[in-house]
Amino acid sequence: xxxxxxxxxxxxxxxxxxxxxxxxxxxxxxxxxxxxxxxxxxxxxxxxxxxxxxxxxxxxxxxxxxxxxxxxxxxxxxxxxxxxxxxxxxxx
Amino acid sequence: xxxxxxxxxxxxxxxxxxxxxxxxxxxxxxxxxxxxxxxxxxxxxxxxxxxxxxxxxxxxxxxxxxxxxxxxxxxxxxxxxxxxxxxxxxxxxxxxxxxxxxxxxxxxxxxxxxxxxxxxxxxxxxxxxxxxxxxxxxxxxx
Numbered sequence: 609x610x611x612x613x614x615x616x617x618x619x620x621x622x623x624x625x626x627x628x629x630x631x632x633x634x635x636x637x638x639x640x641x642x643x644x645x646x647x648x649x650x651x652x653x654x655x656x657x658x659x660x661x662x663x664x665x666x667x668x669x670x671x672x673x674x675x676x677x678x679x680x681x682x683x684x685x686x687x688x689x690x691x692x693x694x695x696x697x698x699x700x
Numbered sequence: 701x702x703x704x705x706x707x708x709x710x711x712x713x714x715x716x717x718x719x720x721x722x723x724x725x726x727x728x729x730x731x732x733x734x735x736x737x738x739x740x741x742x743x744x745x746x747x748x749x750x751x752x753x754x755x756x757x758x759x760x761x762x763x764x765x766x767x768x769x770x771x772x773x774x775x776x777x778x779x780x781x782x783x784x785x786x787x788x789x790x791x792x793x794x795x796x797x798x799x800x801x802x803x804x805x806x807x808x809x810x811x812x813x814x815x816x817x818x819x820x821x822x823x824x825x826x827x828x829x830x831x832x833x834x835x836x837x838x839x840x841x842x
Contacts, residue, residue: 619784619798621777621835646801647788656801668822670812671801672833687823 610680612698614641615656616673618648622688623674629691639698646673704740705732713740753786756795760836763815769824769837781836785814799834 614630616623627643634640644652656663656671659682663675667686676697677684685697705719706712710726719732764770772778784798795814796802802809811817818824818832824839831838 615801617784617798617801619780619787621780622799624780647784647798648791653801657803660803668833671803673799673801 612641613677614643615646615675616643618645620673625688626674629694632691633694633698704735704737706735706743707731708733711743713743769839772835772838777835781834797834
């Protein structure tokens with residue numbers, strides 16, 4: 609099943625700044641991302657780690673937050689991005 | 701390969717390819733001898749060094765003082781990042797970057813302990829307004 613996940617960290621300023629854009633995306637398109645916090649939830653952390661072979665090559669060889677991933681297509685973006693790029697990723 | 705070295709005068713421990721010419725602690729020249737990891741660990745275990753969160757704030761200011769980068773002047777951002785770094789130290793053992801995640805491979809994860817080698821990050825390298833991935837350190841304005 610297709611999941612659109614945002615892996616984020618509670619104390620990650622990039623993630624905090626992306627939250628209003630994620631809300632805007634939901635209001636505009638009805639697309640709700642699964643927001644999974646990775647530093648205070650080991651289950652979420654392990655899920656993110658399971659995508660390492662997909663995420664790392666596109667994120668400087670590491671697991672970085674925020675990472676937005678479509679689990680069906682493995683299409684992903686990491687870091688702070690503008691609204692248009694977020695929408696483009698989410699609606700692909 | 702890096703090795704452990706011990707100053708035969710003051711027991712200063714050095715980990716590296718070669719020892720310092722002069723011991724930075726007692727000033728004695730040619731004072732280092734290669735020792736085992738076990739010996740280095742035992743010397744280090746004798747003294748528990750107090751190092752508080754406030755000390756870390758001072759340490760990163762001192763670290764950046766002579767460098768081309770500085771601690772981000774955005775205090776709110778720095779406070780959030782340091783809260784994450786200290787939470788990670790309490791919950792996960794080391795001062796891991798709050799904007800990345802560990803892989804459960806220590807050698808790999810040491811690369812994301814703050815301060816990390818952000819000089820190679822694409823967000824810093826060759827960028828006039830470069831910053832480390834999380835934004836704790838930023839390049840000084842020329």
